[in-house]
Amino acid sequence: MPSRRRGEPGSGAAGAEGERELLSAADLARTVARVAHEIIERNAPDGATARVVLLGLPTRGTFLARRLAERIGEITGATVPTGTLDPTLYRDDLRLRPTRALAETEIPAVGIDDAVVVLVDDVLFSGRTVRAALDALRDHGRPRAVQLAVLVDRGHRELPIRADYVGKNVPTNRTEDVAVRLVEVDGEDGVSLR
């Protein structure tokens, strides 16, 4: 399964007829706020217990990580270092498709050694991107712990990977697409199933 969010090509992609809204813009904002609270509750990133670093997986995970950092900052007053980690060079399916373009990698200057790194992505599907990200992370340093936050968990895992924070669990068919839209990339917020 090369891509974790899109269904098999040609199957579900054909029609816009069966589009179903999973999260509205307001739902999405509430979900991000709830996940921010959960991250605080678990790690207390006000400096008391743990140093938390949020790393988004491009493209939309990066923006979700920034939003989470903002919410955590509003709630606790703490500044949470945020970065982005492109796992493409660590993927196990590179040889199965034409070459992928790379995305940005930016690890916060404070580094990830001994920090609690929260990987942030929009959709959790096969788990292969997260596997690649864990390998990439290992070459950047040794975090005290790694946690995973996703906006949507759509099931169909192919590896023993689970998320620590889930915005919404959505049972899906493999052939369906979960489309996450963010203002920063798509001009609007929302999640739908096609």
Added chain:
Amino acid sequence: MTAPTTGPSGTGPEPTGIGLRHLLSTDGLRREQALALLDTAANMEQALTGRTVRKLPTLRGRTVVTLFYENSTRTRVSFEVAGKWMSADTINVSASASSVSKGESLRDTASTLAAAGTDCLVVRHPASGAPHRIAAWLDHVAHSHLGAEGHVAVVNAGDGTHEHPTQALLDAATLRARLGRVEGAHVAIVGDILHSRVARSNAHLLATLGARVTLVAPPTLLPVGVAGWPVEISHDLDAVLGGGPDAVMMLRVQAERMHGGFFPSAREYAIRFGLSEARADRLPDHAVVLHPGPAVRGMEIASAVADSSRAAISDQVTAGVHVRMAVLYHLLAGEDVA
């Protein structure tokens, strides 16, 4: 619904093969291919910045052979480092230490390396066009019944006085980093254009990327057919520098390829076409000085200029590794292109 480079719901960048099977020249390299290579090189640099472990698993199990029929330090090392940092197995074959010295033909050497399981052949050769010939032979073998080896990608690492595409790409990457852009920049390429594969590759690539290029050389050091290149030509360095170029690329006078008198004396050449301190001082503050190396100090470039903050010579070497990683990535990481 989404930006063209990203898939729905943020699958990350979509697979975008750039349709590169070999890298033989910058002449004919499409703008979007060149930009994809430069973007990838920048991302490679980011991926390696600040890490203790400079190793990526991307090309595990792939074999890159550097086949060098000419001496080289930076290009060969740069390709080998690029391959190793991406976990490819890199093997160096130099003509003097191989069966070439026993009289083996170029074609037989290339076929042997392909049959031994090479995925990518990086070739430097004193004869212009040698890498093209190798690519054509290997493609023919791969498409015939003998094609058990599959596709072997060929990279031109400098062929005679023809092309040196990865040098031009690393120069463009350096200009991008220093100037913030290549498009619209004015670049003067100065010196021995006649013998320079670097100049030819740069002239084509920079034009493709939208830069304005002026070649500055004595008439004896300009190649026949230069009128067909996408460049302006001048014989007066001071006049060109007076126009305030954004970058000046100094070329080495290739005495080893010269059989005859191309200019009266080294001293006269240095006076008319060398980048002295006084000339460098007249450049705009932001202007960058490039040299592909190896530089002959006091001839084409004054020592003080080569060591000044304007000079991007060591940046070029660093960019070279990232650019060659990008080239190997696009040639080898994805599925085989038919």
